[in-house]
Amino acid sequence: MPLRRPGRPAVAALLALSAALASRPAVLAAQPPIGAAVRDSLRDDRAFSFEARGPYRPAVPRPEALLGYRLGDRNTQYAEQERVLLAIAAAAPERVRVEEIGATHEGRRMRLFVASSPENIARLDEIRRDLDRIADPRAGSAAEIDALAARTPAVVWISESVHGNESPGFESGMQLLYQLAASDEPATVAALRNAIVVLNPSSNPDGHERFSVWYNSVARRDPANQSFEHDEPWSIQGRFNHYRFDLNRDVIASTQPEVQAIMRGMLRWHPQVAVDQHGQVSTYFFPPAARPVNEHIGAESEKWLTRIGRANAAAFDRYGWQYYVRSYFDLYYPGYWDTWPSLTGATGMTYETDGGGWKGLLWEREDGSKLSFRDGIAKHWVSAMSTVEATAAGARERVADYLAFRRRAVEDGRAGRVRRYAFSSERDPLRAAELAAALLRAGIEVRRADAPFQSARAHAYGQGTAAGDAAAARRFGAGTYVVDLAQPQGRLARAILEPAPVLDPEFQRLQEQRFARNQRRGSAGFKEQYEFYDITAWSLPVAFGVEAWWTEDAAPVTGALLALPDAGRPGPALASATAGAAAPIALTGPAASTFSEASPGSELLAAPLGGGVTGGTRAQSAYVFGPERTNASRLAWQLLAHGVRVTVVTDSTEAGGRLWPRGTFVVRTSRNDTTVHALVDRLAREAGVEVTPVASAFTERAKLGIGAEQVVALKRPRVAVVGDEGVSQTAFGALWWTLDRRYGVDFTHLNWRSMPGALSRFDVVVLPDAYGVGDFVGKDAVDRLKAWVRAGGTLVAMGNAAAWAAREDVGLTTARRVGEDAKPDTAGKADSARAARARADTSAEARELLAATSPGATPDAAEWLPGSHFDVVLDRTHWLTYGYEQPRLTALVTGDSFFRLSRDGSNVAVFPARGPMHRAGFQWPGNTERLMRNAALVLEEPLGGGHVVLFGNDPTFRGWWRAWDRMVLNALLLGPSF
Incomplete structure (x- = not known):
């Protein structure tokens, strides 16, 4: 969806309005709520002050002066936060720059607030250009790039409240910007000399607004866990964005505008440290992270995770605040806002606070002590400041390590076994173009070949066949998309494209040990929890259903690197783009909740799709289009919505001198009015589907034609x-x-x-x-x-x-x-030789820690799967599989x-029932495949x-x-x- 950007006068007016409002006196709440003194007696923030790190410049307004209440007294709404941040920025232009990066589904503007010392702000554009060159070390000599790294401040990116109801970060962002803009404390001033802080104050404005408006309308400051204010209704749930996407899982494919905006900002500023502020947990979490860690991040990341973690610990210890590390929150799935930047060379970190969010203004812990919203805000503010200071103290080293990571990515791509990924656009051009667009949004270089090329050792992904992973020579045709790994984003590219990620063997062994013990326990008894945080397989070519290969060589390929059109300046309309591999296509989505028929989606593409009636001629008998392209179904649906009578053939059919597969759609001219000709062409162009005009229903060779009994008329479904x-x-x-x-x-x-x-x-x-x-x-x-x-x-x-x-x-x-009907293990199957072999080396520890096998154990119950890839065999005669002619399809199985x-x-x-089935991800030994077959x-x-x-x-x-x-x-x- 193109961004609706305000012009410069609109931004200037908003800044002026914010400054004017900042000068108006605000009235703070005179008295706390009844009973607050008793309720707050054991709060964590009772000895904490946001004003302890001054002196502060009086010209910069405090957040509470603008809001009319103290942070933590209520949930701030988006427009209020926007006003506060813009007023602070307007009052301190020598320390803060504002950049707009996008808009949400509901039209809220997303901005970055870039804070640093006056000297750095004065040459900020120059610094950003230097960062571009450091991020791509191929752009100059090693000595030149090293010199740039030695003089460039470290960039610390801090994102707030990607889950909208994890609200403390949303509040602490205002206080953080105030500290950076207004404080003349020596430690703050020194940190800003060596660091640039990029604040993303709200990663999910729509979700936060939904939550905050509801919470403020029901809040009673009641710490009772059962209180309604701690339990959002389904329709309110603010964790997710407008379309209820988890924006901390979408980074792998960046389908949502909020994720795309943040990604653009990160690729613009190339942070060396990236913090994502979350909630709510029992006590505060910060890294080092838990296992497993994605192997493409590299073991060296532990150095900075530990260094910054120790700095956070020291800051928290000053207040006696509790926290934990190395537990639960891993760095494995590349779709998180900590793993993704880690795969680009940054130190990506999740911080989880305890107070606030769904716990509300006040919450009673298990021991009876109280936890406040302000506690959660304070802890996020302290960890953010600690991170900025720790990074600034080692700025030169951190930038050098970032540069080294990017150089190694290029070197690994040149020398490693995996050199290239290639994927075809033949079966479904839209899917292939969408995959290329997702990679381009991530800053990954993608080329589209304009001539055939060869590989001596290409490995098919195996999707749709039982061929497996054997190497073979292959000739790739023109139009193939190519991703060479000898690029600075090479590690990220490999992490999201490879067919099967590698799971930490020690982590896997520990889960299997727990499983072996759980198999010996009664079905209703205590079970040890597994430590998977998310899915364990995610290869994007498999997910998109695109035919793909990885190669051990990287022969030269001709064809320009692709580029997406600017989100604010769309490329030419799809209907007018018919040639040119690098021609940008703007697929503009619907506004609000109304679908726009002008495009097949809401993604900007970098390659044309074609579409429309081939030859530009009118059909005498019918218009025919096959089901192979996914958007064929979209075209059929849109035709039905326009009142066109559409049919589908149930077997292979001859029309227009060629054979068509089962599931082919037919629009008969004699059963529609004369407007059908132009309508079919227009909708086919918008969908990117080629439609063939047919002059006769007569068949020359085949048994069935488009007038046969096997043609079924479709109704428009409600x-x-x-x-x-x-x-x-x-x-x-x-x-x-x-x-x-x-x-x-x-x-x-x-x-x-x-x-x-x-x-x-x-x-x-x-x-x-x-x-x-x-x-x-x-x-x-x-x-x-x-x-x-x-x-x-x-x-x-x-x-x-x-x-x-x-x-x-x-x-x-x-x-x-x-x-579902698994029976208790009365025959001792859980201790049988077969089960023992399946458990391999985990059985000894299982026996050592458990006293006995329960008679109620149910080894034939399927164990829950943490998101893995398995092949299924398709019934290629059924109407559900129209458009699928490969015998197999890969599925993501979770649960x-x-x-x-x-x-x-x-x-x-x-x-x-036999042959290859498991493709990628974790599975339970002796259980998963045995029960799935x-x-x-x-x-x-x-x-x-x-x-x-x-x-x-x-x-x-x-x-x-x-x-x-x-x-x-x-x-x-x-x-x-x-």
Whole structure:
């Protein structure tokens, strides 16, 4: 979505208004709330003052003077924070510069506040140019770049409240900017001479606004944990952005505008230290981080994690504040705001505070002591200042280490076994272009070959085949996207592109030991918790469903490096771009909640897609387009939405002198009015889909043509998606965003209460991944749901909602979840030779620490999976798999929702009974593959005149698992017509 940037006069007026407001006297609350003295007697901040690090320049306004209340007395709203920050910046231009970097889905401006000494601010543009050269050490001689590094201040990036309801960072950012802009304390002044602080004061303005407005409306300052003010309703939950994306998981693919804006800022300032301020935990956390650590970060990162961690510890010890390190928060998944900068050479760190956020203004700990919102704010402020000072004290060394990391990335790319990644645009040009765009947004160099090239040793990713990872000579065609690893972002590129990340073997061994002990315990007894923080596999080519290879060589490739159009100055419209590999295409998304038909998505692309009616001729008989490109479903949907009659063929068909695969769409001219010709061309261009005009329905060779009985007329489906308590916010959000922004599929958002009575209005109802569905859908609602399906409805259930639908007492399908009926281990299977071999060296410790194996142990229950890649075999005759002609597809499996084969329905995607299955990520020895074999991940079962479709996974996971989009769209688009 193009940014709606205010012009310079608008910014100047806003700065002037903020300065004027800053000069007005503010009235602080005269008295604390009733009972506050008793409640606050054991607060952590009772001996803390934000005013202890002065003297302060009186010309710079204090945050509380602008707000009219002390930080921590209430949650500040976004416009209030904006006013405070701009007023401080306007009062201290010699120390602070303001830069706008983007806007949120709801139109809130995102800004950076760059603070440093007057000397550095005076030459800030020069410093930034030097940082550009340091970040790319190929740009000059080693001596020249070393000299730049020796004179350049270290850059410390501090981001606040990426989770909107983790609110202390949002508040502490105001106090931090005030300290940097106003304090003449010698320590602060000295730090600013050697460091540039880039403050991102709100990483998630929309989520924070949703939370803060709600919290302020119900706050009573009640420390009771059960108080309503500590429990946001589902519709309010402020952790996520507008589309309910977790912005601390989206960095790997940067689908959301907030993430894209922050990424642009980081690539502009090249920070050497990057802090992401979070909450809420029991006591404060700062690094060193927990295991596992992504191997591409490098062992040397521990030096700075430890040095800054010790500085934070010393600062906290002065107040007697509790904290912990090396536990829970890892640096493995590259989509976090600490791992991603670490992979670029920075010291990336997550800081988690205790007070505030969903704990509110006051919270009672387990020992009866009180924890306040102000406690959480104070601790974030102290850790931020400590980090700035520790970095400034070693600024020259930190910049040198950053430079060394970037140089090693280039050298590793030239000398390592993996030299290059290549991915094809032949099967689905849009997907390949989207993958290239995601890499470009991350600052990764991508080239598009304008001529064929060779590789002597290329390794296919194996997706869609059972070929595995063998090396072979390969000729790549023109149009192939190429990522050479001999670049400064090479380590980041490898981390997000490689087929299978390496997991710390010691970490893996410890989890397997816990698993072995848990297998010997009773099914309802105590279980040791595993330490996975997030998914363990994520390869973007696999997730996007793009055919890809990695190569051991890097022969020269001709073709320009790609560049994205400026977010504020879009490139030419898609319809007018038909040639030129590097021509920028602007895919502008809808404004607010209205879908714009002018584009197929909300991402800016760097390569053309083509599309429209081929040859520019009118069809005499029909317009035909195949299902291979995902956007074919979008085009069919948009045509239906415009009143066009669309059909789909159920078997291979001949039309226009060529054979078309099953699932091909046909628009018959005789059954539509004369406007269909221009409409098909326009919508096809917007979707990037090529449409073939056909002059006759006669077939020369094939049995079936476009006039055959096997052509099914499509109806425009009326779709509802349930989003309410129990439904995964991120699963609902990813589906919402995917349908709304990528495919223009209109739907109605239902809650549990309204769903049973509203069923008759819809053809398709989707239940995203949800826990405790049975708590919200009683027997009467289930009966009404069954009656609706029997009358022709299509129910699509995903993840844990699919597991609910497969329960025997629900009875929507004859399939059952694997392990649901696992029996206790009365035969001692947990101690059998087979299980012992599977556990390998973990069994000895399991036996040593446990007294006995429980008779109630259930070794045949599937253990929860932490996000791993597995192949499924597809039923390539079923309508759900239209557009999929490869025998296999890779799925991301998280959790334990996979099913014994349906007795009465179609098992559409099944884990193979033999042969390769596991592709990447962690799996449990002796459990995962044994129980997955020949189990279904996707199934469709008729019920009366309708369908029940179950996806055992979350098929639109985080908006960047796109390989399964076509199957989801088939369920929605085709279900009501089949």
